[in-house]
Amino acid sequence: MRVIIVGAGEVGSSIAESLADSHEVVVVDQDGERVDSLTYSLDVLAIEGDGTSLATLRDAGIEQADMIIASTDDDETNLVICGTAKTVDDPFTIARVKKVDYLETWEHAEQSAFGVDFMVCTNLLTAMDIVRVIGLPAARDVDPFAGGKVQMAEFEVRADSPVADQTVRQADRFDSLTFAAIIRNGDVAIPRGETVIQADDKVVVIGSPESVQQFALEVAPHETPSADKELVVIGGSEIGFHTARLLEKRDLRPRLIEQDQDRARELAEDLPKTVVMASDATDAEFLAREHVDEADVVVAALENDEKNLLVSVLAKQLGAERAIAIVEDAEYVSLFEAVGIDVAVNPREVTAEEITRFTREERAENIALIENDRAEVLEIEIDAESVLTNRPIREAVADLPNGVVIGAITRNGSFVVPRGDTVVKEGDHVVMFVDTDVLNEVSAAI
Numbered sequence: 001m002r003v004i005i006v007g008a009g010e011v012g013s014s015i016a017e018s019l020a021d022s023h024e025v026v027v028v029d030q031d032g033e034r035v036d037s038l039t040y041s042l043d044v045l046a047i048e049g050d051g052t053s054l055a056t057l058r059d060a061g062i063e064q065a066d067m068i069i070a071s072t073d074d075d076e077t078n079l080v081i082c083g084t085a086k087t088v089d090d091p092f093t094i095a096r097v098k099k100v101d102y103l104e105t106w107e108h109a110e111q112s113a114f115g116v117d118f119m120v121c122t123n124l125l126t127a128m129d130i131v132r133v134i135g136l137p138a139a140r141d142v143d144p145f146a147g148g149k150v151q152m153a154e155f156e157v158r159a160d161s162p163v164a165d166q167t168v169r170q171a172d173r174f175d176s177l178t179f180a181a182i183i184r185n186g187d188v189a190i191p192r193g194e195t196v197i198q199a200d201d202k203v204v205v206i207g208s209p210e211s212v213q214q215f216a217l218e219v220a221p222h223e224t225p226s227a228d229k230e231l232v233v234i235g236g237s238e239i240g241f242h243t244a245r246l247l248e249k250r251d252l253r254p255r256l257i258e259q260d261q262d263r264a265r266e267l268a269e270d271l272p273k274t275v276v277m278a279s280d281a282t283d284a285e286f287l288a289r290e291h292v293d294e295a296d297v298v299v300a301a302l303e304n305d306e307k308n309l310l311v312s313v314l315a316k317q318l319g320a321e322r323a324i325a326i327v328e329d330a331e332y333v334s335l336f337e338a339v340g341i342d343v344a345v346n347p348r349e350v351t352a353e354e355i356t357r358f359t360r361e362e363r364a365e366n367i368a369l370i371e372n373d374r375a376e377v378l379e380i381e382i383d384a385e386s387v388l389t390n391r392p393i394r395e396a397v398a399d400l401p402n403g404v405v406i407g408a409i410t411r412n413g414s415f416v417v418p419r420g421d422t423v424v425k426e427g428d429h430v431v432m433f434v435d436t437d438v439l440n441e442v443s444a445a446i
Helices: 009-018 034-042 054-059 075-087 099-109 120-134 211-218 240-249 261-270 286-291 306-316 330-338 349-358 393-400 436-445
Strands: 003-004 024-029 045-048 067-070 092-097 118-121 140-146 150-156 178-183 185-189 202-207 231-234 255-258 275-278 297-300 323-325 344-345 364-370 375-383 404-411 415-416 427-436
Touching: 003 009, 003 075, 009 024, 009 034, 009 349, 034 045, 045 261, 054 075, 054 120, 054 393, 067 075, 067 349, 067 436, 075 092, 075 099, 092 349, 099 118, 099 120, 118 349, 120 140, 120 240, 120 297, 120 323, 120 344, 140 330, 140 364, 140 375, 150 211, 150 404, 178 211, 178 404, 202 404, 202 427, 211 261, 231 306, 240 255, 240 261, 255 261, 261 275, 286 306, 306 330, 330 349, 344 349, 344 427, 349 364, 375 436, 393 404, 427 436
Parallel strands: 003 024, 003 067, 024 045, 067 092, 092 118, 231 255, 231 297, 255 275, 297 323, 323 344
Antiparallel strands: 140 150, 150 202, 178 185, 178 202, 364 375, 375 427, 404 415, 404 427
């Protein structure tokens, strides 16, 4: 495809990097330095200009474009870009927005509102990501597949975890769970039965939600949230609000701390199951007085990275079990994790991943990116031409490159445990882990 990406910030650059190998990509940005940087670092055509301008879009080749992705940091600009593109031709348009109001308007419109064919809402996506992680102890990332019948989860193994120093064979006590990968010191490897799980490893598993939950209990037995667990959301930002709202939908009763009195009052009206407190969450004495030390999970959702770092560190020092922090600047993610924050969620990365999922291989039903796109978990519906069709997995994988793990199969809506003698049928949905280096080869064979 010919894809035009408007906005070369963290989101646009990440999408461009993901698509450059398999598509003709044009990137438009008003910042000349960003344009120069992309020109030298990626195999894309980078153009300096205003993406809302019809002349700029024509320079980018809008008449020949199959898709245009509006990924600037301004909601209204992205909507104008998509609307302008539709006046010239009919490319598929994707808009990134932060405000959930725009998403709700778009979803309820009988026809594509704003000239947008697909809309990605950063604030809602981030809140959903946080809530999925809260739902599994020690989880760093969680993604549903096959309509929720399959889950992929990435767990961090701490030194005091019961599975630390166990072999994969010892840790694999669940019928419908597959150990897909172990990430150690940034290297991604496919584990064998004798592979030893070490402290600080990240383990990627694929299986039924029940088996993934059971494994989560094995990794961190004392951290599973329930109705009596203490969950604290710090910050009444849009992300903080939607995190609390989604937790309420799971019958959890979080507490939310918001400094602005008017905003706190508004949140209290909109969140009937949440205790909203109007106070400064960077005040250590207040946090101690409100027993944040007893919290099982603290979510730092303030609109400032430095404050999120501060309140997360304070919460951990007081004794909170886990801290999840919003980090707007991707360069800070490693810093947050280095000082002991359990999970750092970058909204731009979450958004880029969602858009990349949508634009990747057409046959893929769903995609999750692992370790900054070092690997992918794909859900693919098997057709008659697939190398897997009507063959036992043990035989079929011999025709696939190294770096592939069949993690789960669903057939007619039912979960099928993938074993060596399992025969894959046409129409099955297969969820597999694939190393990015062999992705094109696997996509051609599957």
